[in-house]
Amino acid sequence: MSLSRHDLFDRFVASLAAVLGALVDAPSVARAAEGSPEGGWVVSLQAEQAARGTLVVEFDRDALEALTKRIMGMEVEPSAEVVVDTLKEICAQAAGSIVQEPPLTGTRFTVASVDRAGALAAVDPVLMAIAVDSVATLRLRVWGALTFPAPADQKTAGPPPAPSAANPKLDVILDIDLPLLVRFGRTEMPLRSLTMLGPGSVIDLGRSPDDPVDVLVSNQIVARGEVVIVGGNYGVRITDVMSPADRIRSMEGEW
Numbered sequence: 449m450s451l452s453r454h455d456l457f458d459r460f461v462a463s464l465a466a467v468l469g470a471l472v473d474a475p476s477v478a479r480a481a482e483g484s485p486e487g488g489w490v491v492s493l494q495a496e497q498a499a500r501g502t503l504v505v506e507f508d509r510d511a512l513e514a515l516t517k518r519i520m521g522m523e524v525e526p527s528a529e530v531v532v533d534t535l536k537e538i539c540a541q542a543a544g545s546i547v548q549e550p551p552l553t554g555t556r557f558t559v560a561s562v563d564r565a566g567a568l569a570a571v572d573p574v575l576m577a578i579a580v581d582s583v584a585t586l587r588l589r590v591w592g593a594l595t596f597p598a599p600a601d602q603k604t605a606g607p608p609p610a611p612s613a614a615n616p617k618l619d620v621i622l623d624i625d626l627p628l629l630v631r632f633g634r635t636e637m638p639l640r641s642l643t644m645l646g647p648g649s650v651i652d653l654g655r656s657p658d659d660p661v662d663v664l665v666s667n668q669i670v671a672r673g674e675v676v677i678v679g680g681n682y683g684v685r686i687t688d689v690m691s692p693a694d695r696i697r698s699m700e701g702e703w
Contacts, residue, residue, distance in 0.1 A: 459546050460542060464538065472583055476578060476580045485589055486508055486510075490568050491506075492563075493539060493560065494559075495556070497556045500596075508587040515586065536559050537657065540558075540559055571592075573589045573591040574590050575588070575589055628663065628665055629663070631663075633654065634653065635653050635654055671686050671688060
């Protein structure tokens with residue numbers, strides 16, 4: 449299965465519109481372009497695993513700054529650093545959403561670079577736009593392409609063994625609901641600092657926004673992933689998991 453360039457662009461821009469709408473709490477819709485973006489930023493997204501290639505999006509400066517100001521709740525114009533950080537986040541969330549459906553299932557997008565407009569030459573670009581109600585109309589220029597490598601020969605690789613085949617006793621617990629927790633970060637604080645916490649206090653978790661979050665079951669890390677927005681709700685796109693054998697041994701140890 450493959451995906452045409454225009455279908456890829458439409459899917460990404462629609463996802464980008466959904467992310468922006470959720471962040472600014474306003475109706476947001478992708479629509480036909482009303483001119484080219486001017487003086488903004490260019491984001492390059494690198495695709496790996498199930499699909500490979502590059503997706504490049506140029507954003508209009510004025511509209512992007514207006515959206516960043518609204519998202520961050522700022523009274524003054526945002527700095528270039530704040531705009532770039534916001535741009536990375538919304539692009540990562542949009543990319544994380546489009547890989548939930550085939551043929552992009554299993555694809556991993558990463559933000560490879562953010563450059564000033566003009567730093568990269570557009571190759572056969574498509575003009576698009578996102579209208580965010582009462583905020584701005586974000587003009588875009590999109591280009592790039594993906595390829596879908598043929599899957600490796602799996603004739604000699606049988607299906608993964610069912611957990612119950614290794615241990616029949618697991619059959620009686622496989623339908624039990626377990627609490628799944630997502631850990632964004634952790635830190636230690638003196639008791640004195642804890643007693644001084646109040647509205648507006650900021651706790652430094654000692655991690656970068658780009659670091660993966662931990663997915664835990666019964667206080668055991670079973671996977672790591674990236675925070676995304678899907679249908680207006682927060683979610684986690686899994687990027688790394690423990691092997692089935694390791695997960696089974698972990699759970700057996702708990703029981």
